[in-house]
Amino acid sequence: MKATTLLKKDHAVVKKLFRAYEKADKSDATAQKKAIFDQIAAELDVHMKVEEEILYPALKKESDQDGVDKLLEAHEEHGVVKTLLAQLAKMKPGDETFDAKVAVVIESVEHHVGEEEEEMFPDADETLGLKKLQELGERIEHRKSELFAAR
Numbered sequence: 001m002k003a004t005t006l007l008k009k010d011h012a013v014v015k016k017l018f019r020a021y022e023k024a025d026k027s028d029a030t031a032q033k034k035a036i037f038d039q040i041a042a043e044l045d046v047h048m049k050v051e052e053e054i055l056y057p058a059l060k061k062e063s064d065q066d067g068v069d070k071l072l073e074a075h076e077e078h079g080v081v082k083t084l085l086a087q088l089a090k091m092k093p094g095d096e097t098f099d100a101k102v103a104v105v106i107e108s109v110e111h112h113v114g115e116e117e118e119e120m121f122p123d124a125d126e127t128l129g130l131k132k133l134q135e136l137g138e139r140i141e142h143r144k145s146e147l148f149a150a151r
């Protein structure tokens with residue numbers, strides 16, 4: 001599978017989890033919120049790692065300055081999400097700022113995913129070509145199973 005297709009599937013999984021989290025939040029299902037949050041954190045952690053290890057560097061090699069700037073910004077957006085996830089990992093859903101932090105994770109990731117799907121991935125599809133995208137897709141798939149197994 002093309003790397004960009006595979007990563008878009010990850011995005012869809014995470015968005016579904018976001019909606020499930022919001023639903024659990026509305027009905028004050030604290031235990032469920034924690035379980036869904038743990039899944040969100042795992043998916044995001046693995047997804048950001050494979051993008052940073054595999055897609056972003058491959059794309060960077062082929063990018064002009066504008067493309068490199070976009071990649072650097074995307075990297076920083078991952079950093080913001082990682083910081084929040086690290087804080088949330090030490091908290092409980094009942095803590096005062098838990099929901100606020102999760103809300104910012106959701107907003108940040110949705111903004112970031114929008115830019116990836118509307119700008120970065122179409123650029124990658126055009127620049128890297130089908131053969132390279134499929135090769136990167138295989139590497140991503142393999143790395144994802146390693147990372148999930150190590151969690």
Ligand SMILES: [Fe+2]
Pocket residue numbers: 048051074078112116
């Ligand atoms: Fe990303």
Ligand SMILES: [Fe+2]
Pocket residue numbers: 007011047051113116
């Ligand atoms: Fe992504």
